[in-house]
Amino acid sequence: MTIEQAQQTIDHWIKQYGVRYYNELTNMAILTEEVGEVARIMARTYGEQSFKASDEQKNLADELADVLFVLMCIANQTGIDLTDALTKNLEKKTNRDAKRHAENIKLKN
Numbered sequence: 001m002t003i004e005q006a007q008q009t010i011d012h013w014i015k016q017y018g019v020r021y022y023n024e025l026t027n028m029a030i031l032t033e034e035v036g037e038v039a040r041i042m043a044r045t046y047g048e049q050s051f052k053a054s055d056e057q058k059n060l061a062d063e064l065a066d067v068l069f070v071l072m073c074i075a076n077q078t079g080i081d082l083t084d085a086l087t088k089n090l091e092k093k094t095n096r097d098a099k100r101h102a103e104n105i106k107l108k109n
Helices: 003-018 024-045 060-077 082-097
Strands: none
Touching: 003 060, 003 082, 024 060, 060 082
16 A cells, blocks of 8 residues: 555545544644554563553554554645655655765764
8 A cells, every 4th residue: 555545545434434534633632642652662662661451452563553544634634645745855864864874973883
């Protein structure tokens, strides 16, 4: 599935099952909540925190998909083509950072 197809699929899903998009501020709050759930899993899986019983059924892939879903909802409702946006963003990063990371002594082993 391409990014464009994913945005279209989510738009169809919202219209069929979700009735309508939540407003942009509500979706921003939901995105923050979903990112928090990813952070919780990361802190427990890769950090020093231990899992609680309520965390054990959490799945990183599912939580990342939740983030992507809400992010695409926000893009759809604000008229952003994420394929175009990502392409332009990668061009910007490439131009800006062409040598920066390779020359960063902190990244050398």
